[in-house]
Amino acid sequence: MVSFKVLYTVGYSLSLLTLISALLVLTVFRKLHCTRNYIHANLFASFGLRATSVMVKDALLERRWGMELVQVADWEALLSHEAALGCRAAQVLMQYCILANHYWFLVEAVYLYKLLIGAVFSEKNYYRLYLYLGWGTPVVFVVPWVAAKNGGSCWDGQCWALNENMAYWWIIRIPILLASLINLLIFMRILKVILAKLRANQKGYADYKLR
Numbered sequence: 001m002v003s004f005k006v007l008y009t010v011g012y013s014l015s016l017l018t019l020i021s022a023l024l025v026l027t028v029f030r031k032l033h034c035t036r037n038y039i040h041a042n043l044f045a046s047f048g049l050r051a052t053s054v055m056v057k058d059a060l061l062e063r064r065w066g067m068e069l070v071q072v073a074d075w076e077a078l079l080s081h082e083a084a085l086g087c088r089a090a091q092v093l094m095q096y097c098i099l100a101n102h103y104w105f106l107v108e109a110v111y112l113y114k115l116l117i118g119a120v121f122s123e124k125n126y127y128r129l130y131l132y133l134g135w136g137t138p139v140v141f142v143v144p145w146v147a148a149k150n151g152g153s154c155w156d157g158q159c160w161a162l163n164e165n166m167a168y169w170w171i172i173r174i175p176i177l178l179a180s181l182i183n184l185l186i187f188m189r190i191l192k193v194i195l196a197k198l199r200a201n202q203k204g205y206a207d208y209k210l211r
Helices: 004-028 035-065 072-078 081-117 123-151 166-200
Strands: none
Touching (some): 081 123, 081 166, 123 166
């Protein structure tokens, strides 16, 4: 019987392969170069980085905790500072990518809302702000999380993989919940705008399917 771990890895690998293919399509064909597709490309990149970081984290954790310990040297390797740094770096990268993934979803929502309300500001200036929001905002929360974990008193194998102190966990989860809440509010606002436009043009479109 195929183990869950194998299916899990295969799923992430297939997802990563399709994301890379989508990114190649968006970057190779110049006719697809526009702000909307740039945002899509960044969202795909955040998904790809998230999948990669999860697989790297799992590989490092399996190497660190799944190794067969038969000699004193094995224990020394397991408890070495270098091994702990590798696990920590993988955890930090994964948390950053998860946050970036959620905030690029937020960028998608903000961009769609801006299109519907007909904002008049330049796309170039907005795209710079989108980059700051999507890739920069996660840093604001990951850095305090790293500082809290590094100065924490709870021992979690030095890999930062456990959440014995939930206060540290909320440093990452609160911004994710915040982004999700804002996305929901924007979605509700978008629905309201679309319904208003439909009502305004209802007489011009007699066919229900067309509306």
